[in-house]
Amino acid sequence: MAKHYSSFERGNWRWFLQRITAIFLIGALAFHFVTLHFINHAADISFLGTQARMSEIGYFSLMVTFLVAGAFHGVNGVYNGLVNAGLEGRQKQIVGTILIIATLLLIGQGLRVAVAMTTLF
Amino acid sequence: MAQSYDRGAVESFGRWREFQAGMWAWILHKLTGWILVGYLFTHIAVLSTAVGVDPGAAATEVDTYTQTLQGLEGLLIVRFLEIGLLTVAVFHILNGIRLLFVDLGLGLDVQDASFYASLILTALITLSSLPTFLGGAL
Numbered sequence: 001m002a003k004h005y006s007s008f009e010r011g012n013w014r015w016f017l018q019r020i021t022a023i024f025l026i027g028a029l030a031f032h033f034v035t036l037h038f039i040n041h042a043a044d045i046s047f048l049g050t051q052a053r054m055s056e057i058g059y060f061s062l063m064v065t066f067l068v069a070g071a072f073h074g075v076n077g078v079y080n081g082l083v084n085a086g087l088e089g090r091q092k093q094i095v096g097t098i099l100i101i102a103t104l105l106l107i108g109q110g111l112r113v114a115v116a117m118t119t120l121f
Numbered sequence: 122m123a124q125s126y127d128r129g130a131v132e133s134f135g136r137w138r139e140f141q142a143g144m145w146a147w148i149l150h151k152l153t154g155w156i157l158v159g160y161l162f163t164h165i166a167v168l169s170t171a172v173g174v175d176p177g178a179a180a181t182e183v184d185t186y187t188q189t190l191q192g193l194e195g196l197l198i199v200r201f202l203e204i205g206l207l208t209v210a211v212f213h214i215l216n217g218i219r220l221l222f223v224d225l226g227l228g229l230d231v232q233d234a235s236f237y238a239s240l241i242l243t244a245l246i247t248l249s250s251l252p253t254f255l256g257g258a259l
Contacts, residue, residue: 022221026214033207037250042203043194043257047171047179047186067165074158081151102162110165116172 014076021073028066047117054117067110075103142233146216153213160206167193194257204254208247215239 036042040049053059079099087095115121140148170186178184182191193199219235222228228235 019221019224022217026218029210029214033210037203037207038253041253041257043191045187045190045194046182047174047184048182050171050186051179070161074154074161077151077154078158081154106162106165109169113165113168113171116174117168 014080018073018076018080021069024065024069025073028062028069031062032066050117051119054114055119057120060114060118060120064111064114067114068107071103071106071110075099075106142236146219146232146236146239149212150216150220153209153216156206156209157213200255204247204251207250207254208243211246212239212243215242 035053036045054063079096082095083092167189168186170189174184174186179187182188216236216239219228219232219239222235223232
C-alpha cells in the first residue's frame with residue numbers, strides 16, 4: 001500500500017488553523033475582489049455605498065471574519081516563514097510576541113473601522 | 122501513519138539556477154504572502170479614514186473617506202498597483218489550492234504541472250481583468 005503523506009503534525013493547532021483560514025480566504029478574497037472591482041467599480045466607492053453594504057448583517061459579519069482570518073493567516077504565514085528561515089530561541093519568542101501584538105492591533109483597528117462603516121450598532 | 126517531511130532550513134538562494142518548479146512555487150507563495158499581509162496593514166490604514174466621517178459631508182461625497190479613496194483611484198499608478206495586487210492575490214489563491222491538495226497527498230506526481238497551470242491561469246485572469254481595473258474615471 002502506498003504510504004500516506006501529510007504535512008500535519010499531531011497537536012499543531014496553528015497548522016490546522018492555517019489550512020482552515022486558507023479555505024475560507026479563497027472564497028472571501030475572490031468575493032472581495034469581485035464585489036469591489038467588478039460589481040462596484042473601485043473608482044466609484046463612496047462612504048454611503050460602503051455604509052449600505054456594511055449595514056447588512058451578512059456582509060458585515062463576512063467582512064469581520066475576513067479580517068480576523070486574513071490577519072491570522074497572514075501573520076502566522078510570516079511567522080512560519082521566519083521560523084523556516086532559522087529563527088529560534090529568544091529571537092523567536094520576541095518576534096512571536098511582536099507579531100501577536102501587531103495582529104491584535106490590526107484586528108482592533110479593523111473592528112473600529114468596521115463599526116464606523118455600519119449603522120448596525 | 123502520517124509522516125512529516127522535514128525540509129530543514131531555507132535553501133541557499135545562491136543556487137537559484139538549480140531550483141525546480143516546486144522551489145519556485147514555494148518562493149513565489151512566500152513572496153506573494155508577504156506582499157498580501159503588508160497590503161492588509163496598509164488597507165486597514167487607508168480605510169481608517171472612515172472613522173469619524175461627518176454624515177453631512179458623506180451625503181455630498183466630500184467626506185475624508187470618499188475623497189481619499191476616489192483620490193487614490195484617480196491616480197494611474199494606483200490602478201497599476203491594484204493590477205499587481207490582483208496578480209499577487211490570484212497566484213496566492215491558485216497556488217494555495219495546489220498546496221492544500223499537496224497537503225492531502227493528492228496530485229504529488231503532477232505538482233510541477235499544477236504550478237505551471239497556476240502561473241498560466243494567473244496570467245489569463247489578470248489579463249482579462251485589465252479593462253475593468255483601468256476603466257472608470259481617472
